[in-house]
Amino acid sequence: MKNAPWFALSLALAAALPIVSFAAAGQPSAQPASKPTAKTAGPKPDQTLATVNGTSITRAEFDRALTVVQQGPQGATPLPPELRTKLLDQLVNQEILYQEAAKHPPKDFDKQIDAQLQALKARFPNPEAFQKELVSNGLTEKSLRQMAGRQVAVQSYVATRMAPSVKVTDAEARTFYDANRDKMKVPEQVKASHILLLVPQGAKPEDKQKALAKAKDLQKRASKGEDFAKLAKENSQDPGSRDAGGDLGFFSRDRMVEPFANAAFALKMGQVSDVVESPFGYHVIKLTDRKAAKEQTFAEAKEKILAFLKNRALSEAVAKKVEGLRKSSKVKVLIANP
Numbered sequence: 346m347k348n349a350p351w352f353a354l355s356l357a358l359a360a361a362l363p364i365v366s367f368a369a370a371g372q373p374s375a376q377p378a379s380k381p382t383a384k385t386a387g388p389k390p391d392q393t394l395a396t397v398n399g400t401s402i403t404r405a406e407f408d409r410a411l412t413v414v415q416q417g418p419q420g421a422t423p424l425p426p427e428l429r430t431k432l433l434d435q436l437v438n439q440e441i442l443y444q445e446a447a448k449h450p451p452k453d454f455d456k457q458i459d460a461q462l463q464a465l466k467a468r469f470p471n472p473e474a475f476q477k478e479l480v481s482n483g484l485t486e487k488s489l490r491q492m493a494g495r496q497v498a499v500q501s502y503v504a505t506r507m508a509p510s511v512k513v514t515d516a517e518a519r520t521f522y523d524a525n526r527d528k529m530k531v532p533e534q535v536k537a538s539h540i541l542l543l544v545p546q547g548a549k550p551e552d553k554q555k556a557l558a559k560a561k562d563l564q565k566r567a568s569k570g571e572d573f574a575k576l577a578k579e580n581s582q583d584p585g586s587r588d589a590g591g592d593l594g595f596f597s598r599d600r601m602v603e604p605f606a607n608a609a610f611a612l613k614m615g616q617v618s619d620v621v622e623s624p625f626g627y628h629v630i631k632l633t634d635r636k637a638a639k640e641q642t643f644a645e646a647k648e649k650i651l652a653f654l655k656n657r658a659l660s661e662a663v664a665k666k667v668e669g670l671r672k673s674s675k676v677k678v679l680i681a682n683p
Contacts (some may be wrong), residue, residue, distance in 0.1 A: 397441055451498075
């Protein structure tokens with residue numbers, strides 16, 4: 346719930362390289378930048394910022410990546426110039442890795458792309474919402490398919506040609522566990538279901554009132570004992586949990602936006618909340634289980650530690666591979682400060 350399940354196509358198709366992990370942590374919150382007016386129109390989307398072996402990285406591609414990096418539940422947090430430069434540099438690295446991966450496509454390449462696009466479409470409440478999101482991101486189904494193809498190619502390359510050589514032992518996992526006992530504490534978790542009525546940013550007051558009135562009605566019905574799962578399946582606009590009767594599974598407080606987390610953790614077992622407003626709309630929440638905070642044993646943490654260490658080692662191997670490929674690539678940065 347920190348990001349809505351249907352949030353931006355550019356986020357759903359973020360490239361395989363971990364290039365957007367430096368989002369402005371610790372930066373003060375800010376309102377989204379104003380859109381350029383006719384008098385102050387910005388650079389054209391097809392402006393070339395850099396080239397990799399003759400292939401352009403455009404302003405449009407940079408802006409899509411920038412949106413992913415800057416986006417947060419409270420709005421956009423602008424990146425300082427040095428991080429914008431770093432973002433462009435990492436887009437160059439992505440292109441370098443993709444060009445290498447494209448030389449080794451998986452046998453079922455088209456099927457994998459189809460599956461990824463179908464999964465993405467399923468995250469939208471209806472085809473119209475999917476098309477609207479395409480337009481808002483300046484994309485077409487054709488360009489989206491190309492983006493998906495790039496991701497499939499890179500993921501396949503990393504999984505088949507790099508991951509098998511990355512090994513992590515149980516002894517390494519145990520060493521990590523012993524050195525990070527303070528990080529092995531599992532915070533309190535709750536299990537809850539919810540009904541979400543979407544309220545898009547900039548919604549008309551009458552539309553907000555309509556959604557709020559419906560949320561209040563559903564809250565009353567749920568509080569009187571009506572089947573919460575049935576109400577969620579019939580009314581919730583969260584495609585990620587609707588079919589499961591609104592079930593969100595277990596989550597810690599930091600996994601949810603603050604208004605939702607505060608309400609969920611304040612509930613008693615089986616209790617239904619009042620209507621809760623979040624950046625996504627109006628929620629009705631029902632608490633179904635709770636787990637106290639505890640420290641994981643090595644046996645409990647082992648598989649996650651092994652996965653973490655392998656992913657870290659794989660990321661390092663990918664970075665080293667890209668560094669080597671970059672030396673033999675023709676890279677030209679045309680706009681140093683995008």
